[in-house]
Amino acid sequence: SDRALMFAALAFIFLTAWFLALAQVSWQGTKNHASRLSPVWLLLALLDSRYLWSSIIRAQVFTYLFLALWLWIFARVLRGGSRWMLVLLPVTMVPWANAHGGFVVGLGLLAAVTGTFLVRAVLQGGVGHGVARSTPWIVTLLLAFIATGINPYGLVNYWEYILHATSMERTSITEWAPLAVFSHKALVTNVFIILILIGIFKQRRSVDPISCVLLVLSAYQAYRHERLGAIFLFIAATFGVPIMASGCEALISKLGTLRVPIARAAAIAAVGAIPILTIIIAIRLISPFSLSYTGYPVRALEWLWKS
Helix, strand or coil, X not given: CHXXXXXXXXXXXXXXXHHHHHHHHHHHCCCCHHHHHHHHHHHHHHHHCHHHCCCCCCCHHHHHHHHXXXXXXXXXXXXXXXHHHHHHHHHHHHHHHHHCCCHHHHHHHHHHHHHHHHHHHHHHHHHHHHHXXXXXXXXXXXXXXXXXXXXXXXXXXXXXXXXXXXXXXXXXXXXXXXXCCCCHHHHHHHHHHHHHHHHHHHCCCCCCXXXXXXXXXXXXXXXXXXXXXXHHHHHHCCCCHHHHHHHHHHHHHHHHCCCCHHHHHHHHHHHHHHHHHHHHHHHHHCCCCCCCCCCCCHHHHHHHHHC
16 A cells, blocks of 8 residues: 555665664764764765655665665674674675665675775785685675575576666666766765865875775766765765765864955855755755656556456
8 A cells, every 4th residue: 555655665764774874883983073973974865865765665775775784784894893794795685686686786885895805905914814804705795696696587597687787778767867966966975075085185094995995986876877876875974974074174174274254154154054955955855755656557457466
């Protein structure tokens, strides 16, 4: 029923936000200056990604739920948590691969984390040391890939379809178009990018390479395809929090050096107004929840069901 779909959408929103919040805490903790703005980044990311849950429930809600879960697992393990949690990645890959083709995002992020972890370990202690330390990640990546074959079509046939689907042109679908950089749709993404770039420049000798790789890859996809913007926002709201906090400090410090008090106050007010403006735009663009089936063959399906 419509009511059941509404509650299902709310459940997906809650669980996704919950896993992202857990990922934030796991990655940066709760007792440092960076964590003070964590709720703000999470709120902005969720508001700017509201399109994921604002229409009839689509299979993509599974991708973003599992993405949030995987980010939490990444953060826990990379921050010294129990490696047994890596087992959850190939296990959850089975329902993910059967629910939505967006599972390739999780597989790609896992490959990026594994590769970066391996390179960093090799640079720190040599090839043998690097391979030994990275073995759990390499095995997890292999098992996650194999897990995608647990479906009605088998590994080979399914991947033939997935490779075709991910490489096909979608020029007539607006959500797959490049993100309009100077539109209101890009406001949060642009703010996150600016703060991340400033933060990386400030912390260039101590910035975490894995978080940088995840941020760069997801940011590239966000600007390339409007539909993939939520992936970057989720990653930025978790792995990018310490970097954005450093970017905020550097920006505020720079504004504080302005000699003209009025100009300084105006600049600080403009920077502070960005989150508020984003929230206002998001709220104004949220339409009342309603379900429309005009574009779907409902009557045909009802006839098939009754017959």
